[in-house]
Amino acid sequence: MSDVIEGAVAALAEKLGDGFDGSAKFVIKDEGAIMVDSSGVRAGDEDADVTMTASTETFQAIMDGEMNPTSAFMSGQLAIDGDMGAAMRLGSALG
Numbered sequence: 744m745s746d747v748i749e750g751a752v753a754a755l756a757e758k759l760g761d762g763f764d765g766s767a768k769f770v771i772k773d774e775g776a777i778m779v780d781s782s783g784v785r786a787g788d789e790d791a792d793v794t795m796t797a798s799t800e801t802f803q804a805i806m807d808g809e810m811n812p813t814s815a816f817m818s819g820q821l822a823i824d825g826d827m828g829a830a831m832r833l834g835s836a837l838g
Contacts (some may be wrong), residue, residue, distance in 0.1 A: 747774040747799055754806045756784040758766050758837055765829040766791040772798050779833065793825035793833070805837060808838055 748771065755769070755777060766780040768791040778787035797805070799822045804810035813819035815821035823830045 744773050747771060748777060751777055751802060751806070752784050752786055753815040753835075756780060758806070759784060763833060763836065765793075765826070765832065767796045767829055767833050769802065770794060770796040771802050772796065776797060791825065793823060793827070793834075794832060796822040819821075 749772060751774075759779060762781045762783045763779045764781065766778070766789075767777070768788070769777040770788075773776070775786060776788040778785050778789055778791065780791075789814070797815065797820060801810065802814055805812050805821070807814060810820075812830075816823055816830075835837060
């Protein structure tokens with residue numbers, strides 16, 4: 744597992760605590776994928792209700808609170824495929 748994915752798993756776990764109602768996958772370009780569901784946060788590339796794809800820089804900016812997930816989506820820096828409601832719930836939990 745890459746250092747970026749390892750750090751992202753830790754950052755998401757800290758922000759989300761007990762997990763997420765639904766399933767989501769974060770794909771960090773050129774690094775890998777992270778799964779978020781009711782079991783918590785882990786490295787993985789499974790089917791999910793929603794898949795969000797971003798560069799390492801965009802993902803880090805969202806985690807650091809420097810970029811709003813909605814703004815990232817609207818500016819084309821965050822791609823979302825699947826359940827937009829799940830994406831919005833997750834964005835609220837992160838933001």
